[in-house]
Amino acid sequence: MENEVIKTANGYFSIKNLPTKLELEQYYSRKYYQDEFSQNSSIYSKDELLHSKNIAKVALHIYEKFTQNKENKLLDVGAGKGFFAKYFFEKNWNVRTLDFSEFAIKEYNPKLLNTLIQGDIYKNLDELILQKEKYNLINLSNVLEHVLDPIDLLSKFKALLSKESLLRISVPNDYSKFQEFLLEKKLYNDAHLCVIHHTWKCRCRHPQKEGGMTMADCHTFLSCQGNLSPPDYDYVCCLVGQVSLNRT
Numbered sequence: 001m002e003n004e005v006i007k008t009a010n011g012y013f014s015i016k017n018l019p020t021k022l023e024l025e026q027y028y029s030r031k032y033y034q035d036e037f038s039q040n041s042s043i044y045s046k047d048e049l050l051h052s053k054n055i056a057k058v059a060l061h062i063y064e065k066f067t068q069n070k071e072n073k074l075l076d077v078g079a080g081k082g083f084f085a086k087y088f089f090e091k092n093w094n095v096r097t098l099d100f101s102e103f104a105i106k107e108y109n110p111k112l113l114n115t116l117i118q119g120d121i122y123k124n125l126d127e128l129i130l131q132k133e134k135y136n137l138i139n140l141s142n143v144l145e146h147v148l149d150p151i152d153l154l155s156k157f158k159a160l161l162s163k164e165s166l167l168r169i170s171v172p173n174d175y176s177k178f179q180e181f182l183l184e185k186k187l188y189n190d191a192h193l194c195v196i197h198h199t200w201k202c203r204c205r206h207p208q209k210e211g212g213m214t215m216a217d218c219h220t221f222l223s224c225q226g227n228l229s230p231p232d233y234d235y236v237c238c239l240v241g242q243v244s245l246n247r248t
Contacts, residue, residue: 013174018148044108049083055141056087058219059168062239063137066216067164075128075135075160077121078143082109085139089115096135098124121147125156134162141170166216166241173220215240 004016044052072093076085079097082105089095089112097105097115105112117124121143138157144150157167217239 021148024146024148052083053087056084059084059137059139059239060088060091062217063166066166066239066241067136069136069162069164071136071162073135073162074137074139075133076139076141077125078141078146079112079116079139080104080142081107082112084141085109085112085115088137096128096133122153122156125153125160129156129159133160134165135160136162136165138165138167140168142172144169144171145174161241164241166239168237168239170237 005013006016007013072088072091074085074088074093074095076082076095076097079085079099082097085095085097086109095112095115096117097112098117098121099105100119100121102113102116102118105116138160140153140157144153147153154169161167215238217237219237
């Protein structure tokens with residue numbers, strides 16, 4: 001079956017026939033945002049911009065709740081159009097962004113171009129690790145579902161986190177009961193053209209420690225692109241790090 005979806009040993013779902021590394025790099029560097037831009041207006045509504053700002057605002061609130069770090073260094077991996085990074089940039093954070101292409105950030109937030117390291121995200125992360133770079137907040141928003149090996153990517157971040165720091169991960173909440181209902185009623189288009197992994201139901205609703213990383217927060221949020229759904233669907237966001245859960 002073409003693009004058959006299978007459940008992996010790690011609990012998430014993947015398409016059976018994964019693309020090659022080269023195919024994936026070419027897709028994101030040459031086509032992904034360019035095609036989206038050609039099909040949609042580059043002008044976002046006030047509500048859409050406010051929605052993007054609020055996502056970053058919530059991340060900052062959680063960060064400040066669990067840390068006392070004042071260095072304020074953000075690494076935004078797969079920064080895309082740069083709206084998340086823009087919020088922190090305007091708060092005078094030291095911002096570094098990574099992505100396969102400069103197209104989206106150049107179009108939507110050109111002031112962030114100087115923060116961008118363009119190219120293979122894995123190679124650039126390895127280079128930052130070699131340079132012994134450390135960050136207080138690392139954002140990984142809608143990235144894991146697009147990479148060949150999500151577990152391998154996640155393994156790189158611990159070396160980049162400083163003390164009292166957080167890694168923010170957001171992923172589509174695929175295979176929720178609500179989505180399954182929509183699919184059954186044919187009210188949802190299951191055409192994941194660029195998604196090669198689908199997330200499992202969030203396992204972080206109860207704070208726990210895994211691999212030396214503490215779960216600080218887990219919440220859901222809705223899309224602001226005409227695909228609004230109940231809170232148990234759309235996106236799951238988790239923040240993990242080396243922090244104390246006793247802070248208020």
